[in-house]
Amino acid sequence: MDYVSTRGAAPALDFENATLAGLAADGGLYVPAAWPTLSREAIAALAGLSYVDTAVAVLAPFVGTTLPREELRALCQAAYGRFAHAAVTPLVQLDGQHWVLELFHGPTLAFKDVALQLIGLLFERFLTSRDTHLTVIGATSGDTGSAAIDALAGRAKVDLFMLHPQGRVSEVQRRQMTTVLAPNIHNIAIDGSFDDAQALVKAMFADADFAGRFSLSAVNSINWARLAAQVVYYFYAAVRLGAPERPVAFAVPTGNFGDVFAGYVAARMGLPVAKLIVATNVNDILHRALSAGDYSVGTVTPTVAPSMDIQVSSNFERLLFDLHGRDGPALAAAMRGFEATRTLALSPAMRAEAAGLFASARIDAEDMALAMRWACEESGMLLDPHTAIGLAAARAAALPADVPVVTLATAHPAKFPDAVERATGRRPALPPRVGDLFDRAERYDTLPAEIKAVEAYIAERATARA
Numbered sequence: 001m002d003y004v005s006t007r008g009a010a011p012a013l014d015f016e017n018a019t020l021a022g023l024a025a026d027g028g029l030y031v032p033a034a035w036p037t038l039s040r041e042a043i044a045a046l047a048g049l050s051y052v053d054t055a056v057a058v059l060a061p062f063v064g065t066t067l068p069r070e071e072l073r074a075l076c077q078a079a080y081g082r083f084a085h086a087a088v089t090p091l092v093q094l095d096g097q098h099w100v101l102e103l104f105h106g107p108t109l110a111f112k113d114v115a116l117q118l119i120g121l122l123f124e125r126f127l128t129s130r131d132t133h134l135t136v137i138g139a140t141s142g143d144t145g146s147a148a149i150d151a152l153a154g155r156a157k158v159d160l161f162m163l164h165p166q167g168r169v170s171e172v173q174r175r176q177m178t179t180v181l182a183p184n185i186h187n188i189a190i191d192g193s194f195d196d197a198q199a200l201v202k203a204m205f206a207d208a209d210f211a212g213r214f215s216l217s218a219v220n221s222i223n224w225a226r227l228a229a230q231v232v233y234y235f236y237a238a239v240r241l242g243a244p245e246r247p248v249a250f251a252v253p254t255g256n257f258g259d260v261f262a263g264y265v266a267a268r269m270g271l272p273v274a275k276l277i278v279a280t281n282v283n284d285i286l287h288r289a290l291s292a293g294d295y296s297v298g299t300v301t302p303t304v305a306p307s308m309d310i311q312v313s314s315n316f317e318r319l320l321f322d323l324h325g326r327d328g329p330a331l332a333a334a335m336r337g338f339e340a341t342r343t344l345a346l347s348p349a350m351r352a353e354a355a356g357l358f359a360s361a362r363i364d365a366e367d368m369a370l371a372m373r374w375a376c377e378e379s380g381m382l383l384d385p386h387t388a389i390g391l392a393a394a395r396a397a398a399l400p401a402d403v404p405v406v407t408l409a410t411a412h413p414a415k416f417p418d419a420v421e422r423a424t425g426r427r428p429a430l431p432p433r434v435g436d437l438f439d440r441a442e443r444y445d446t447l448p449a450e451i452k453a454v455e456a457y458i459a460e461r462a463t464a465r466a
């Protein structure tokens, strides 16, 4: 399986090199050169398989010949063996039509563990056969940082430098990062906002000399392997609800368009998906794009669902690539226009094509709280704010009663205890496996939001030397 850039000007890579590269050299994102498909019989044969065996069947076409099947299986076993639930991503019924797919049983209590636990092992595996080290850098507003840190802690040949905005992540989120004391993990609190931290990371990638010298890489959701790992749970959930005989709909709380794009990939692979419901909060660029063709950047409004407080959704470019007939140069021109004007209009034909699979909704704070209360009263379930936005959109979509609708539960409610308590009157407890978080020692350094200071810090500590 070859991977091509959405902007058509970077060389095609195999799975291994696309995973290690993250972003393509022409500024585009890697996608498979053609969508692999699973036949109806192959999908039917997934019924009753464990999560690990489902992962091997779904990932094998993406991995191609870069890993023998037995080795892929061992990596999946190691990654998903760390989840606290035997089903890895259990499916819980809310009422006659609505289901919740719990994706938060990993080590850091958010769905990002599902992909990053596997990525950590893939990085280590691919790097052992090379004599180079990688320096992974990233900026986080909360969930990505802890998931990446847990996944890469102690891994050979990779150092991780994670920037978070000083004082602007929750105490649970900060401690989930700073209590990991492995020598290859470096937490940096930036004296500034998340945007400052993100701008520093972009500037370091743009500093070609620095990026080359320290072999910089990224594990944010533009990394193709992350999306591939997320395709698995769409198949896993759908076959449990009757696919391929019965189509299933999914409602997905969306920020960077990564998780819901994985659902699109599942549909392209042949999974009968009745609808993909894109749920946004008041930061609604994706809802405007899908419902009115208006992909234009507004200002970010902070909400109680911070992982969806995003205006530019990087992975939307992957859908735009298909909507442009997979014409890289045409999309590159469209993206240049978007970067210059901060706005991009979808043609009526593109909107019609997207509407065949996607629906969308913008959920405000009040409807989010109503969905939390409904789930609590209906079935005693506590939902985190992101999941509640997904469920509100799922119910608003009003699909025919015989279509099961699965809402992806992207975070454990205990990650956002204040918002949950305000809406339901119940305070979710941290699960026992992270219960001693507040007793563990922390380690991090604080730096000014200045590229020279951050580069000097990394240069002193990174193992990689090109």
Ligand SMILES: *Cc1c(COP(=O)(O)O)cnc(C)c1O
Pocket (backbone or CB within 6 Å): 110, 111, 112, 143, 144, 221, 253, 254, 255, 256, 257, 258, 259, 260, 307, 308, 386, 410, 411
């Ligand atoms: C990252 C995140 C999201 C958004 O996922 P995308 O793939 O960026 O769309 C939603 N909910 C939670 C809890 C997250 O951590």
